[in-house]
Amino acid sequence: MSSESEEFEKFVLIEAQKEIEDMVKVAQIILKRNVDIEVYDSYSPVEYHRTYNLEKSITCDFDKTSGKIYFEESQLTHYSAVTNENTKDVPRYLDLGHKDSSGISGRYHIYEKTGVIDKTIDELEEIYGKGCVQRIGSD
Numbered sequence: 001m002s003s004e005s006e007e008f009e010k011f012v013l014i015e016a017q018k019e020i021e022d023m024v025k026v027a028q029i030i031l032k033r034n035v036d037i038e039v040y041d042s043y044s045p046v047e048y049h050r051t052y053n054l055e056k057s058i059t060c061d062f063d064k065t066s067g068k069i070y071f072e073e074s075q076l077t078h079y080s081a082v083t084n085e086n087t088k089d090v091p092r093y094l095d096l097g098h099k100d101s102s103g104i105s106g107r108y109h110i111y112e113k114t115g116v117i118d119k120t121i122d123e124l125e126e127i128y129g130k131g132c133v134q135r136i137g138s139d
Helices: 003-040 090-096 116-128
Strands: 058-062 067-071
Touching: 003 058, 003 067, 003 090, 003 116, 090 116
Parallel strands: none
Antiparallel strands: 058 067
């Protein structure tokens, strides 16, 4: 391989890495905004003190060829109204909806589907093009 083509390949790789990093950071901003709108702005809690741990848990990582946005489980602290156990399922419950086994109706026992993940993917595809994002780990 010639020195010129090696330099060009290196340039392209560096530019691709910058684009991946930018895209992942934009995705993190959009997901946090969607969580604010669908969760934090939708009601004011009356039975607990809001910690904002859901929003704080939104984390991004990237490498030379890809990036990911996820809810860091170690930062999620939500105790079940039924079992009083710490559950890491809140992001999934809020995104896809959930009803606990208590039989009680109400905000702390039934989570309506917000679709924050799909909304974020849709916004990213509007910016970067269809198929730029792959959803991983959804039920």
